[in-house]
Amino acid sequence: MADLLINLDALKRNYLKLAGMAPGAxxxxxxxxxxxxxxxxxxxxxxxxxxxxxxFVAHLEEAVALRPHLPKARIYVxxxxxxxxxxxxxxxxxxxxxxxxxxxxxxxxxxxxxPAVIHVDTGMNRLGLGTDEVAxxxxxxxxAPFPVALIMSHLACGDEPGHxxxxxxxxxxxxxxxxxxxxxxxAIPLSLANSAxxxxxxxxxxxxxxxxxxLYGGNPxxxxxxxxxxxxxxxxxxxxxxxxxxxxxxxxxxxxxxxxPTQLATLDVGYADGFxxxxxxxxxxxxxxxxxxxxxxxxSMDMTIIDVSAAPxxxxxxxxxxxxxxxxxxxDRAALATGLSAYELLTLLGHRYxxxxxxxxx
Amino acid sequence: MADLLINLDALKRNYLKLAGMAPGAxxxxxxxxxxxxxxxxxxxxxxxxxxxxxxFVAHLEEAVALRPHLPKARIYVxxxxxxxxxxxxxxxxxxxxxxxxxxxxxxxxxxxxxPAVIHVDTGMNRLGLGTDEVAxxxxxxxxAPFPVALIMSHLACGDEPGHxxxxxxxxxxxxxxxxxxxxxxxAIPLSLANSAxxxxxxxxxxxxxxxxxxLYGGNPxxxxxxxxxxxxxxxxxxxxxxxxxxxxxxxxxxxxxxxxPTQLATLDVGYADGFxxxxxxxxxxxxxxxxxxxxxxxxSMDMTIIDVSAAPxxxxxxxxxxxxxxxxxxxDRAALATGLSAYELLTLLGHRYxxxxxxxxx
Numbered sequence: 001m002a003d004l005l006i007n008l009d010a011l012k013r014n015y016l017k018l019a020g021m022a023p024g025a026x027x028x029x030x031x032x033x034x035x036x037x038x039x040x041x042x043x044x045x046x047x048x049x050x051x052x053x054x055x056f057v058a059h060l061e062e063a064v065a066l067r068p069h070l071p072k073a074r075i076y077v078x079x080x081x082x083x084x085x086x087x088x089x090x091x092x093x094x095x096x097x098x099x100x101x102x103x104x105x106x107x108x109x110x111x112x113x114x115p116a117v118i119h120v121d122t123g124m125n126r127l128g129l130g131t132d133e134v135a136x137x138x139x140x141x142x143x144a145p146f147p148v149a150l151i152m153s154h155l156a157c158g159d160e161p162g163h164x165x166x167x168x169x170x171x172x173x174x175x176x177x178x179x180x181x182x183x184x185x186x187a188i189p190l191s192l193a194n195s196a197x198x199x200x201x202x203x204x205x206x207x208x209x210x211x212x213x214x215l216y217g218g219n220p221x222x223x224x225x226x227x228x229x230x231x232x233x234x235x236x237x238x239x240x241x242x243x244x245x246x247x248x249x250x251x252x253x254x255x256x257x258x259x260x261p262t263q264l265a266t267l268d269v270g271y272a273d274g275f276x277x278x279x280x281x282x283x284x285x286x287x288x289x290x291x292x293x294x295x296x297x298x299x300s301m302d303m304t305i306i307d308v309s310a311a312p313x314x315x316x317x318x319x320x321x322x323x324x325x326x327x328x329x330x331x332d333r334a335a336l337a338t339g340l341s342a343y344e345l346l347t348l349l350g351h352r353y354x355x356x357x358x359x360x361x362x
Numbered sequence: 363m364a365d366l367l368i369n370l371d372a373l374k375r376n377y378l379k380l381a382g383m384a385p386g387a388x389x390x391x392x393x394x395x396x397x398x399x400x401x402x403x404x405x406x407x408x409x410x411x412x413x414x415x416x417x418f419v420a421h422l423e424e425a426v427a428l429r430p431h432l433p434k435a436r437i438y439v440x441x442x443x444x445x446x447x448x449x450x451x452x453x454x455x456x457x458x459x460x461x462x463x464x465x466x467x468x469x470x471x472x473x474x475x476x477p478a479v480i481h482v483d484t485g486m487n488r489l490g491l492g493t494d495e496v497a498x499x500x501x502x503x504x505x506a507p508f509p510v511a512l513i514m515s516h517l518a519c520g521d522e523p524g525h526x527x528x529x530x531x532x533x534x535x536x537x538x539x540x541x542x543x544x545x546x547x548x549a550i551p552l553s554l555a556n557s558a559x560x561x562x563x564x565x566x567x568x569x570x571x572x573x574x575x576x577l578y579g580g581n582p583x584x585x586x587x588x589x590x591x592x593x594x595x596x597x598x599x600x601x602x603x604x605x606x607x608x609x610x611x612x613x614x615x616x617x618x619x620x621x622x623p624t625q626l627a628t629l630d631v632g633y634a635d636g637f638x639x640x641x642x643x644x645x646x647x648x649x650x651x652x653x654x655x656x657x658x659x660x661x662s663m664d665m666t667i668i669d670v671s672a673a674p675x676x677x678x679x680x681x682x683x684x685x686x687x688x689x690x691x692x693x694d695r696a697a698l699a700t701g702l703s704a705y706e707l708l709t710l711l712g713h714r715y716x717x718x719x720x721x722x723x724x
Binding site for chain 1: 363394395396398399420421422423440441442444445461462464465483485486487488489492518519521522525527599601602604606610611612613614615616626628630632633634636638639662663664665667680681702703705706709710713714716
């Protein structure tokens with residue numbers, strides 16, 4: 001079976017690098033969507049060993065699954081509680097992110113002494129309290145009688161450093177977040193920065209960073225060199241090799257026809273593994289031993305066929321692993337080639353692969 | 363969490379409909395890639411109750427996981443054994459599909475009395491014995507001393523009934539498959555037809571059908587009405603609603619700006635759930651209570667924002683489920699809208715969703 005290689009040492013170095021950019025702030029980690037596809041059960045404890053104590057997931061179910069792997073961590077649930085879910089939050093010692101007054105009311109009903117995060121919308125219009133709702137909380141702190149563990153917002157355009165939304169959201173968060181904080185008795189940290197926000201500079205750091213994509217080796221910015229290390233690489237195994245001659249067709253739809261004697265290798269990876277058809281038909285060209293091995297024909301559900309005519313035969317025998325995505329910026333280059341985002345690629349990979357982890361002193 | 367609704371009754375009716383098109387043939391089921399994303403642990407037993415006894419998966423690991431759910435079924439592994447895997451095949455009573463002489467040699471080493479399938483390539487050039495290899499087996503039956511349970515091939519262009527490859531592959535399989543069968547002592551069934559092959563007519567049926575996509579409600583042909591019933595529908599839950607006014611931007615990149623007062627709903631589904639960004643930016647328009655509720659802005663990892671201004675407010679309160687993909691040909695229409703294939707959509711959905719199954723007399 002194809003193999004997703006995950007370098008937990010690189011993950012930890014990426015964490016420490018991002019955390020080091022804002023030494024005065026806590027550095028949390030976004031581990032939603034199964035840690036962007038690499039496995040939250042392994043990424044979470046590795047990040048803990050690197051010093052991370054604060055972990056963000058999207059769903060209650062993700063938090064419950066993660067808790068046994070991080071028994072002492074603070075685990076925050078970005079979607080917040082729906083009606084009837086509060087008991088599960090309490091049972092697993094989870095911290096909800098409250099995104100609206102109705103969610104604040106749901107959490108208040110737990111008795112008013114369990115901590116929660118308040119999410120303030122600053123222009124993304126996705127989740128979070130609107131300005132009117134924040135004003136209502138400021139005027140009436142008893143509307144949220146529980147301890148507030150954090151006040152957060154989220155950047156819509158952090159990956160584009162020059163986008164006007166960044167300064168706008170930063171300014172709104174300074175005003176709204178600080179006013180909300182100052183209306184309450186406790187000392188409450190503020191948090192705005194995803195990975196891109198960390199790179200945008202000190203104005204964006206506030207008290208807690210919440211990187212995601214950068215931890216996993218994706219470039220947080222849409223342009224410029226990626227300051228983070230690659231974490232994943234993808235290998236597939238050769239199922240079969242075959243020599244074909246014109247007018248042989250290859251794969252579904254017979255859309256590819258060889259133009260001369262051609263050595264093919266069929267690999268055990270396909271779109272059901274997250275290796276979508278968008279990689280095919282010339283868009284992505286793997287290399288074997290420094291030689292191009294283009295994908296030919298349509299990618300199948302469980303298989304991909306490559307032209308290995310130029311590759312050293314001793315590297316493409318049945319059972320051998322060949323690299324499909326690797327190297328510096330492999331994920332970012334794959335995103336460019338396929339038209340998918342690096343985020344999509346990461347989260348789609350890893351569902352079905354065998355995962356192999358590397359960690360020193362894990 | 364978003365909810366993938368799976369109608370096992372429809373799955374069983376699709377099986378019976380396809381099986382009924384070739385009453386003289388056995389009807390197997392392709393349940394690889396976790397039964398095209400709907401859950402092999404539930405789809406397999408449901409198909410068994412509909413009368414299916416033969417199940418095809420791609421990977422050894424899939425077969426091992428499926429065995430406890432189908433203790434008496436014949437389970438075939440399309441990728442066949444790699445060096446060192448035969449013991450697992452025997453331990454779980456699995457039938458390998460042998461795609462090359464090297465795989466035949468691997469299986470022969472188990473002692474020569476365990477059944478296997480022989481896969482003959484007839485022009486797809488993906489997996490299967492080439493003509494020379496088949497000729498060698500015909501001349502020298504002892505090269506494969508084990509019982510042959512089935513001789514199979516696979517159509518490259520069955521979804522295009524007029525494609526010249528269909529008749530070509532049918533003719534090659536008749537010649538090669540029958541010659542190989544006749545060279546051996548046992549009575550061996552032949553199999554060529556995937557779902558599309560079933561619809562291509564009696565010439566393509568041989569002794570065993572192996573439908574996949576049609577079981578799961580996808581249209582096996584690229585044109586014409588879909589004769590099968592939909593099996594899956596996708597719902598997401600409303601996390602939050604919000605009214606916004608110009609110049610409000612929505613979502614990542616601030617690429618969408620509302621043109622007037624707009625009621626938004628944020629749903630708990632995103633590309634990490636297989637609901638790729640290709641659904642966004644106008645390509646796919648969900649309907650709520652008969653009213654269009656377009657996706658606005660970029661789809662996020664765990665969330666999607668829709669414009670519910672036209673929808674009845676009582677259908678879009680937080681916690682409520684709204685339909686995203688449903689109805690007759692929902693998957694096929696989604697494929698057309700997104701540029702992904704129905705096969706990709708099916709296999710990508712269902713990794714992270716809560717799955718809800720409907721089955722009468724299950």
